Amino acid sequence: TLELNYPALLKQNAALLAGSWVAADSGEYFAVYNPATGVMIAQVPRMGRVETERAIAAAAVAQKQWRTLTAKDRSARLKTWFALIMQHQEDLARILTAEQGKPLAEARGEIAYGASFIEWFAEEAKRVYGEVIPAPLGDRRLLVLKQPIGVTAAITPWNFPTAMITRKAAPALAAGCTMIVKPAEQTPLSALALAVLAEEAGIPAGVFQVITGDAREIGAAICASPVVTKLSFTGSTEVGRILMRQSADTIKKLSLELGGNAPFIVFDDADLDAAVEGAIASKYRNAGQTCVCANRLFVQDGVFDTFAQKLADRVAQLQVGDGFVDGVTQGPLIDDAALAKVESHVADAIAKGARLVSGGKRHSLGGTFYEPTVLADVSPDSLVFGEETFGPVAPLFRFKTDDEVIELANRTEFGLASYFFSRDIGRIWRVAEALEYGMVGVNTGIISNEVAPFGGVKQSGLGREGSHHGIDEYLEIKYVAMAGL
Numbered sequence: 001t002l003e004l005n006y007p008a009l010l011k012q013n014a015a016l017l018a019g020s021w022v023a024a025d026s027g028e029y030f031a032v033y034n035p036a037t038g039v040m041i042a043q044v045p046r047m048g049r050v051e052t053e054r055a056i057a058a059a060a061v062a063q064k065q066w067r068t069l070t071a072k073d074r075s076a077r078l079k080t081w082f083a084l085i086m087q088h089q090e091d092l093a094r095i096l097t098a099e100q101g102k103p104l105a106e107a108r109g110e111i112a113y114g115a116s117f118i119e120w121f122a123e124e125a126k127r128v129y130g131e132v133i134p135a136p137l138g139d140r141r142l143l144v145l146k147q148p149i150g151v152t153a154a155i156t157p158w159n160f161p162t163a164m165i166t167r168k169a170a171p172a173l174a175a176g177c178t179m180i181v182k183p184a185e186q187t188p189l190s191a192l193a194l195a196v197l198a199e200e201a202g203i204p205a206g207v208f209q210v211i212t213g214d215a216r217e218i219g220a221a222i223c224a225s226p227v228v229t230k231l232s233f234t235g236s237t238e239v240g241r242i243l244m245r246q247s248a249d250t251i252k253k254l255s256l257e258l259g260g261n262a263p264f265i266v267f268d269d270a271d272l273d274a275a276v277e278g279a280i281a282s283k284y285r286n287a288g289q290t291c292v293c294a295n296r297l298f299v300q301d302g303v304f305d306t307f308a309q310k311l312a313d314r315v316a317q318l319q320v321g322d323g324f325v326d327g328v329t330q331g332p333l334i335d336d337a338a339l340a341k342v343e344s345h346v347a348d349a350i351a352k353g354a355r356l357v358s359g360g361k362r363h364s365l366g367g368t369f370y371e372p373t374v375l376a377d378v379s380p381d382s383l384v385f386g387e388e389t390f391g392p393v394a395p396l397f398r399f400k401t402d403d404e405v406i407e408l409a410n411r412t413e414f415g416l417a418s419y420f421f422s423r424d425i426g427r428i429w430r431v432a433e434a435l436e437y438g439m440v441g442v443n444t445g446i447i448s449n450e451v452a453p454f455g456g457v458k459q460s461g462l463g464r465e466g467s468h469h470g471i472d473e474y475l476e477i478k479y480v481a482m483a484g485l
């Protein structure tokens with residue numbers, strides 16, 4: 001069993017709808033497992049369409065009140081929520097590691113990162129400014145008001161069970177919207193724990209609800225509802241397309257944060273040690289299961305062999321194991337399907353001529369543990385070039401010229417994160433501008449924080465999260481023309 005200082009954070013058999021902790025109408029549950037051990041941690045309600053419709057109705061009622069609070073009042077409650085999350089950081093991290101598998105140190109980091117969005121948008125709540133536009137006619141004054149978009153919903157993934165929720169809920173609530181969250185079935189416990197603390201922070205009934213259960217049914221009910229005016233989704237491009245299609249009938253506003261296929265380019269003038277550290281952080285964090293993880297590492301011919309060797313030496317220091325064990329830096333993969341995908345990508349790369357530098361097989365710990373892997377001289381025909389591996393595999397591709405690598409880097413339908421290492425200021429500008437990506441890390445493998453706009457171009461999605469732009473996704477612009485003055 002999971003030892004917690006505040007056991008009430010581990011919610012069993014209930015989700016938060018309309019201010020009450022309730023079971024599914026059907027009385028059905030589903031189990032949540034620890035991916036490191038296969039042991040069941042808890043059961044949560046298997047809800048569906050009817051419960052979703054009830055949550056939407058409650059969110060609509062609650063929003064009428066919530067939007068009338070002063071920004072300062074909403075801000076104060078969000079700040080209290082932030083403080084409670086930080087106060088319970090250790091328990092929340094333990095719940096996160098238990099259901100998701102990432103090392104406890106990373107889980108603590110995610111709780112702080114997740115909480116930072118609540119603090120940031122508590123501050124931004126007070127800075128939703130309108131405009132006064134100089135009018136073309138003398139008797140007029142033209143105004144722009146910003147108003148909350150209304151009832152919103154979020155569907156979130158398992159790789160960041162806390163941060164992907166707070167990044168959406170914080171700007172929504174700050175703007176005066178209400179939000180219904182449907183967390184991933186693998187990791188609902190972190191979402192429910194957030195809801196426990198939201199209640200304690202004085203977020204009123206119906207303003208922040210968490211519904212667990214059948215993803216398709218809940219998703220379809222959200223999309224079909226004309227009351228829900230905005231849906232924010234983080235997950236696969238495939239499911240993003242489904243939700244976009246389903247949202248067409250109600251012309252729902254969408255924020256989509258979908259798959260990536262991040263290039264990580266090492267030019268021959270790079271600081272190679274810094275590039276290795278960047279690659280370790282960007283590639284092996286969360287066992288490679290993030291949408292901004294380096295997916296393809298392009299290394300210039302002159303430094304290729306040195307970089308490959310330095311990376312392999314550093315990878316040899318990674319510790320694979322249960323995230324609760326001290327010193328572990330790489331946990332298990334989330335499930336068997338994830339493991340199968342990693343295995344197929346590695347086998348395919350080797351069949352197409354890649355050289356195995358380190359790892360390359362399941363870890364001796366068994367389960368869904370996989371060895372941190374480095375492949376060299378990978379062919380651009382390989383599956384790893386076109387698809388997100390979502391695992392601890394670094395495929396190294398060799399290149400000669402800047403033009404060649406920019407073409408290779410952009411040869412994908414995705415456009416989320418990208419990274420490169422160089423010390424030449426001209427090259428830095430040229431490459432940063434030429435990469436068709438929503439985010440570019442120059443001489444760093446870590447780019448996410450609450451003050452910067454996170455999001456993708458092309459088929460990696462729509463909209464931005466975090467930064468002062470993040471709250472705009474939850475605001476409508478209303479133009480008021482005043483005449484006859």
Ligand code: ADP
Pocket residue numbers: 155156157158182183184185215216217218219220234235236237239240242
């Ligand atoms: P992943 O491959 O990372 O699990 P998914 O896109 O499958 O990513 O899942 C992200 C979120 O989308 C999860 O909360 C999942 O339950 C939800 N989801 C999956 N399929 C659907 C669907 N058809 N409709 C609505 N939500 C879905």
